[in-house]
Each structure stands twice: as structure tokens, then as C-alpha cells.
Amino acid sequence: MGEMLFWLLLLAVGGILFLQTLDFKVIAMMDPVMGPARFPRIVIGLLAFSILGLFVVRLIKKERTAFVFGELFTGIRLRLGALTVCYILILEKIGFVIATSLFLILATMYLYFVEYGSIPVKRTLIRSVVIVGSVVLLQMVFTKVMGVMLPLGTYF
Amino acid sequence: MAVEVIQNILQPSSLLLIISGICLGILFGAIPGLSSTTGVALLMPFTYTMDTIPALLLMLSVYFGGMSGGLIPAILLKIPGTPASVATTFDGYPMAQKGRPSKALGIGISASLFGGIFSALALLLFSPLLSQFALSFGPFEYFGISFFALMVVSTISEGKMLKGFVALSIGLLMSCVGTSPIDGVKRFQMGIPAMSGGFQLMSVVIGVFALAEMLNSVKLIGSSRIHVDGNVVRKNDFFLTAAEWKKNLGTMFRSSVIGTIAGVLPGLGGAAGSMLSYMQAKKASKRPEEFGNGSEEGIIASEAANNAVTGGALIPLLSLGIPGDAATALVMGALTVQGIQIGPGLFRTNGEFVYTTLYASVFINLILFFIAVIAMKIFINIIKIPKYYLIPIVIVFCVIGCYTANSRIFDVYVMLICGYIGYILDKNGYSLTALVLGFILGTTSEQYLRRALIYFGSFGNAMRGSLLGAAFVVLGVAYPLAALIRQRLKQKQQIRAGNDGRRDEN
Incomplete structure (x- = not known):
């Protein structure tokens, strides 16, 4: 049907x-x-x-x-898909660094939880710091070194 | 020009790009759920600001490396790293289980080297010839070739021809969005100004292949903890002895030919190529009973063929502007962003670029072999990178790749929608390659058809006026019909065999 x-x-x-x-x-x-x-x-x-x-x-x-259709809108795919949609929608509003950092932190945290069933606080904090640092570095590589424009954000 | 091109390739900066690209490619090929296509998609934003040649070298290295990387988990874990290495699991894993993992990896790497070099030489030999031949083509010949390629790619998955046509139609309709060729009339813009230029190739290809692949990879979370020890590797086993080369040369050669042809035919790709080659090798073998139990020939057949696909897929891309598979479609998209118009005139307008591709294909395969030998232990350990890191990172790079091409968020929206459409179509048996090829060739097919009809006055006149074009059109129509007849005959045979079996039982 x-x-x-x-x-x-x-x-x-x-x-x-x-x-x-x-x-x-x-x-x-x-x-x-x-x-x-x-x-x-x-x-x-x-x-x-x-x-x-x-x-x-x-x-x-x-x-x-x-x-096959419904599986896209259930379980892990639904949540990861929703995160991705939110990330793309807010990308131009809040800029690349914040949007990408938020997306990566939340997505890795969620997928880690799916894999292991828990979220260790200390490891998550360290991972988050590494993610933010990497995203800032990535943005600098793209904008300063390669001269490529990434969304700066309307509100910032 | 050859010396100049080789000098370019052997520059330290170029070699560094090649080595990085190969390592990244092997890594992407080796991680189950990812592939060389994802690797190329991931690297694309970095290539936009590079010069054309370094960008090309990087993408080719990732593409070639990705094809080879799949053999590592296929042999050690019985998990094909890419669809192209499914057939490698049949004999690679049993051989590894019999205590010969290094030998299995060595045979796989050597066969990959042979297949890769063979197809690179085929590329070097046939691409200029085909391109020269194509230079004499008029619009109707080009239309005929595009039409034939589209028919082949839609028909390729047996038993799913109609679904192939549906996917093709979706791709063709997507290519109609924007402004029409020849007269520049606005079409299907739905009042959205961003659609006036149509959908960008990068958004469609990254969405349909890379994002859809990520949505699919999610299923591996929680079940993909990889336990493998890099210490199983002994480098000495990687090199085949002269006797082993001699014994397996026939299989390597035959498999490389099959792989190269599979690459040339749009849509067939590494998975089908290696499977076809495996079946042929089993048929031709003096020891078919060993297949499935750790046969050397089995590993060689699969690996030589899937690496030979790389050079084969570049032949129609460079000569005719028709990509042979998803990764070459991405390379084409990235080069379009660089301002390179891929097609028959490329040899004339951008000789340095084309010859760099041709010679680089040989060099990359050679370097690939040595990197695989030297760094296999590291790759085995790296494939343990968990999916919960990789999937979000790849999604971010998909977004960057689409956004940075034109600095438009609209392209990212298109990528997202294409990702979902790609996932649904793929899961239900609709060919994504047909969709993407339809999208890529849609505009040019229409343009050539319209030009031809303006010149000849009608389709009938064009068929009479251009015999070569007409031959391709006829072949394009005949191909699906032949496939349909073959399918019917096969079904009848199966029914007959079933009836005979039941009669015997009675």
C-alpha cells in the first residue's frame, strides 16, 4: 500500500x-x-x-x-534527522561555529548513549571542549587559510 | 607534455596530497558503512580553493584508496568495508580464519595494484582515442550517447528496470528545474528565486549518496564495536612470490578486464564488477571447490576487479563527460565548481589536466600499494573509530561541501531533501545512480536533442542524417528490450527447473 x-x-x-x-x-x-x-x-x-x-x-x-519509509521517522534516524534539520535551519541564524559545535556535541552525545546506554559526564565535557576547539580551528582554516565563506550568523 | 605532467605529480606538495588522500581513502573504504564516495564528498570543500591539479590529485587518491580500503574489514572481520568488497569476504575471511590473514591481505593488495594499474593503462590508452573520436560528433551523436548511457544505467539492476526508469525520470525532471537550454525559459521555479539556477550538482550528489549513506549507517550504531588486532599483520607475507604471480596472472588479467568494463558502463560500479568477476573466476578455475573456503583466486577476482573499476569509470568521464559511478560524479561536480567543463573537448581545452589524470592514475595505484604495505597495522587500528563520532562529522562536512560551493543555504536544504529522497529510493530498490546520471545528463541531453532537431528539422530527419547518432538511439531502445527478454527467459528456465525438480521428487 x-x-x-x-x-x-x-x-x-x-x-x-x-x-x-x-x-x-x-x-x-x-x-x-x-x-x-x-x-x-x-x-x-x-x-x-x-x-x-x-x-x-x-x-x-x-x-x-x-x-520502506516509516523507519526514517522512528528511533535513531528520527532523532538524528531532527538534529540535522535543526542544525541546518539555525546555521545561518547563529553562525557556523555555534551551530556546528552544538550539533556535534548533541549528536555524538546521543549516538554514544545509543551505543553504550549511558553518558559519562567527565568524558562528555572533555569531548565537548575538543569539539568546540576543532570547530573553531576548522572555521579558521576555511575562512583565513582557504578564503571560503562559512555562515557567520545573523544574531552574532 | 608528459615530462611536465610527471614533474607536477612528483612535486613534494603533490606527493603529500596523494599520500594524504590515499590514507583518507583507505580509511573511508575500511570503515564499514562509509565508502570512497563519502570520502570524496568529505574532502570536496577543501578542494574549492585549491588549484585544479592538486584538487584533482587529492580526489583521485581518495577515490582509489577508498576502493582498496574495503578489503581490510572484508578479510579480517567478514564485514565488507564497501559494497565493492562483498565478494572479498567469501574467501578472504576463511583464509584469515585458517591462520593466514597477512597472506590474504597481501593477495588482496597485490590484486588491487594489478587491477588499478591495468585500468589506469586502459584509461591512458583508450581515453584519448575515444575523446578524439568524440570530437567529430555533432549534437545528435552526443544525444544518442547520452540516451544510450541513460538507458543502460536504468536497466542495469536486473528485475528492477521499471524502478530504474522511475529514478531516471526523477533525475531528469530535477535537471529541468531552472532555465531551459537554448531559449532560457524559466521552468518549474515554484516562485522560489533560488531555484532560478536549478539545483546544484553538489547538493544532489552529496545528498543522494553521502547523506543517505549516513542515514543508513545509523543502523550500525550499537552493533559495530570492532575487535581486531593490528598485530596479526606480517609485512613479509604481503609480497607475492614470483610463482604466486605466475599462478594467478590469468585470474588477475581476466578480473581486471571485467572490472574495467564494469567501470566504463555507467552505473555498474565496483560491487557488480567484483561479483561478476568472482563468478567468472569460479567458472574458469581448475579448483572451483576451493571457492568460499579461502581460495586465492577468489580474493584476486574480487579485488582486481573492484580496483579496475576506478580507471574504467574515468574513461567515459574524461572522454564523454559521463561519470561511471557515484564517486566520479562527485569528482565531476567538484571540478565543475573549479570551472572545468568535463566532456569531449577537454583533451583539447585542458590537456595538462587530462594528462595529469591519466598519469596520476598509474602513480596513485603504485603509491597506494606501498602505503598499504607500510601502514596496514595503523589502518587496522584506525578502523576502530566509533560511528558515533564519524556520522555527525560526515554530516557536518556534507553541509560545508554544499554551502561553500555557492555560499547559499538553499543548496544545503536541497542536499537535505535529496538525502531523504535518496534513502527512501535506495531502500526500495530504485537506482540512485540512474537518478544522479539522469540529473547530470538531463540538461546536456535536452540541449543536444534540441540543437539536433533545429539542425535537422525533425527527429526522423536526424535519425536518417546521423547514422552514428541513430545507432546509439536504436541501441538505447534495444538494450532494455534485450534485458527484458533475457529476464523472461531466465524466469521460464527457473519455472521449468522447479517443475522438473517437483517431478523428480514425485
Whole structure:
């Protein structure tokens, strides 16, 4: 059932994109044969045809395989994923050093807990200091040595 | 030019980059759940501000090192470090269990050296020829080749052709976002200004491969405490004797050929290459009963093939701009950030760069062998680095890699979404390589098709006017059909064999 919903979702996205291709401006002088809409329409056709084929195969074959989706939103993956999303969302707001340090401290602490079932305070403190130091060093390497911009943060 | 290029490679700074890259690559290959792709992704932000040649040397070293590193846990722990070293576990681990871990590692490293050098020489030989040939191509020939490559990559996973096409379509549609080629019409921008330039290659590739790999690696937490002792290694066992080389030369050669071809074909990659090679070696062996029980030929077949994939994958990349696997797609992305346009004209426009790639492939493989021999004990100890450190660090580098390419947080959002999409697709049997290749070749395929149709007036005229292009289009259509027929025949055979078996039982 899960996979059917996934296919329906893909078909719906394909349908929306197809409708959008109707509004593409055609500059016939530059390309009288294809225009900007033809290629995406061919691809949407391929997508629809493939999904239709998958539907037919599913109807013919009796075996069903479970659609993997939910595991992304449970357990370790959910928590690590949520941490990653938060990290990316706050990156530009609070800057690279603070956001990255926070993310690394929390993520390693959480994953350590999953692995060993406890969080030793002293070791975590030492690890946190090492992480902050490494992130500051990393930022200096990127910005001062390599001349690459990293987010500075809006609030700082 | 050759002398100049070799001088460039042998400069102390270049050698230092190569050695660091190889060590990092071996490390990434050796740590289960990580791979050379992750290694290349991790290093990319460091390459953006480097000169092109040092950046290239670093990425190639990580790529080659990563392919070799997988053999360490495969032999010592029966855990393949990368998918390409799955077949190495079949005989490497039993040999190690029989008290010959150093010999197993030595055979693996020597086979890797042979496969790597063989494919590097193939790269050196065929890439310029193919590129020269490709220079005479018009737009319809280019479209034909891209079309053929896309069809091959979608069809490659047997029994999942339709899923391959779905993944390909997603990649192609993603490539349509932004502005259209030829006439620059805005497409699928959804009112988001950041989408006017389309999705960045780095964001898609890092998301689909590296981030998705991290989400997958999470499963190893709690079950991945590695207990292995570096003292099992005896360096003298690493070097094969003349008799051993002579005995195994045939297997090495055949496996290297299979690996190189697997590299050239888009999407096939190291895992399929080494497995195919292993099966072929077993078929051709005078002692097939030893396979699975610590056969030298088994280790050689797997390791020679997976290292030969590296040079093979670079052949279509340098000659045609078509990456052979995920890691070469990343290298292509990083080089695009450097302003290098990979494709058939590359030999003409950037000869120094291309020849450095060709010669460096040979050098890196040689250095790789010596590093593996000298530092094996250290690598064995380093693979014990716990996942709870590695996963968050790799995620941070994925973010840096996407952000620093254009200094846009939007690219990081795209990477995140692609990571989740990649994970879901991969877990459900949809080919990620088809998606990424669709994304990479989408814009150029459309551009060449449209140019060809403007020139010829219609698709029919183009088919008649360009025989080579037409041949590739026909091959592209025929390839999935042939795969479908082969699959049907196989199914029928299986049903027949099942019926015969039941009849015999009755």
C-alpha cells in the first residue's frame, strides 16, 4: 500500500509539472521544433509509463514487499534527522561555529548513549571542549587559510 | 607534455596530497558503512580553493584508496568495508580464519595494484582515442550517447528496470528545474528565486549518496564495536612470490578486464564488477571447490576487479563527460565548481589536466600499494573509530561541501531533501545512480536533442542524417528490450527447473 501511495504521489507531482509546462513561453524563432516544454513532457510521460508498468506488475505478481519509509521517522534516524534539520535551519541564524559545535556535541552525545546506554559526564565535557576547539580551528582554516565563506550568523 | 605532467605529480606538495588522500581513502573504504564516495564528498570543500591539479590529485587518491580500503574489514572481520568488497569476504575471511590473514591481505593488495594499474593503462590508452573520436560528433551523436548511457544505467539492476526508469525520470525532471537550454525559459521555479539556477550538482550528489549513506549507517550504531588486532599483520607475507604471480596472472588479467568494463558502463560500479568477476573466476578455475573456503583466486577476482573499476569509470568521464559511478560524479561536480567543463573537448581545452589524470592514475595505484604495505597495522587500528563520532562529522562536512560551493543555504536544504529522497529510493530498490546520471545528463541531453532537431528539422530527419547518432538511439531502445527478454527467459528456465525438480521428487 505504501508503495502505491508513493507512485500516486509521483504521478501527482508529474501531473502538476505537466500543467506547468502549458505555461512555458515558446520562442519559436529560437527553437521551432521542440520548445522548452517538450523535453519535460517526454520525461513526465516516461515517469507515468513506468509507474503504470509497476502497477500492472504489482497486479500480476502476488508477492508484496514492504515499502520502506516509516523507519526514517522512528528511533535513531528520527532523532538524528531532527538534529540535522535543526542544525541546518539555525546555521545561518547563529553562525557556523555555534551551530556546528552544538550539533556535534548533541549528536555524538546521543549516538554514544545509543551505543553504550549511558553518558559519562567527565568524558562528555572533555569531548565537548575538543569539539568546540576543532570547530573553531576548522572555521579558521576555511575562512583565513582557504578564503571560503562559512555562515557567520545573523544574531552574532 | 608528459615530462611536465610527471614533474607536477612528483612535486613534494603533490606527493603529500596523494599520500594524504590515499590514507583518507583507505580509511573511508575500511570503515564499514562509509565508502570512497563519502570520502570524496568529505574532502570536496577543501578542494574549492585549491588549484585544479592538486584538487584533482587529492580526489583521485581518495577515490582509489577508498576502493582498496574495503578489503581490510572484508578479510579480517567478514564485514565488507564497501559494497565493492562483498565478494572479498567469501574467501578472504576463511583464509584469515585458517591462520593466514597477512597472506590474504597481501593477495588482496597485490590484486588491487594489478587491477588499478591495468585500468589506469586502459584509461591512458583508450581515453584519448575515444575523446578524439568524440570530437567529430555533432549534437545528435552526443544525444544518442547520452540516451544510450541513460538507458543502460536504468536497466542495469536486473528485475528492477521499471524502478530504474522511475529514478531516471526523477533525475531528469530535477535537471529541468531552472532555465531551459537554448531559449532560457524559466521552468518549474515554484516562485522560489533560488531555484532560478536549478539545483546544484553538489547538493544532489552529496545528498543522494553521502547523506543517505549516513542515514543508513545509523543502523550500525550499537552493533559495530570492532575487535581486531593490528598485530596479526606480517609485512613479509604481503609480497607475492614470483610463482604466486605466475599462478594467478590469468585470474588477475581476466578480473581486471571485467572490472574495467564494469567501470566504463555507467552505473555498474565496483560491487557488480567484483561479483561478476568472482563468478567468472569460479567458472574458469581448475579448483572451483576451493571457492568460499579461502581460495586465492577468489580474493584476486574480487579485488582486481573492484580496483579496475576506478580507471574504467574515468574513461567515459574524461572522454564523454559521463561519470561511471557515484564517486566520479562527485569528482565531476567538484571540478565543475573549479570551472572545468568535463566532456569531449577537454583533451583539447585542458590537456595538462587530462594528462595529469591519466598519469596520476598509474602513480596513485603504485603509491597506494606501498602505503598499504607500510601502514596496514595503523589502518587496522584506525578502523576502530566509533560511528558515533564519524556520522555527525560526515554530516557536518556534507553541509560545508554544499554551502561553500555557492555560499547559499538553499543548496544545503536541497542536499537535505535529496538525502531523504535518496534513502527512501535506495531502500526500495530504485537506482540512485540512474537518478544522479539522469540529473547530470538531463540538461546536456535536452540541449543536444534540441540543437539536433533545429539542425535537422525533425527527429526522423536526424535519425536518417546521423547514422552514428541513430545507432546509439536504436541501441538505447534495444538494450532494455534485450534485458527484458533475457529476464523472461531466465524466469521460464527457473519455472521449468522447479517443475522438473517437483517431478523428480514425485
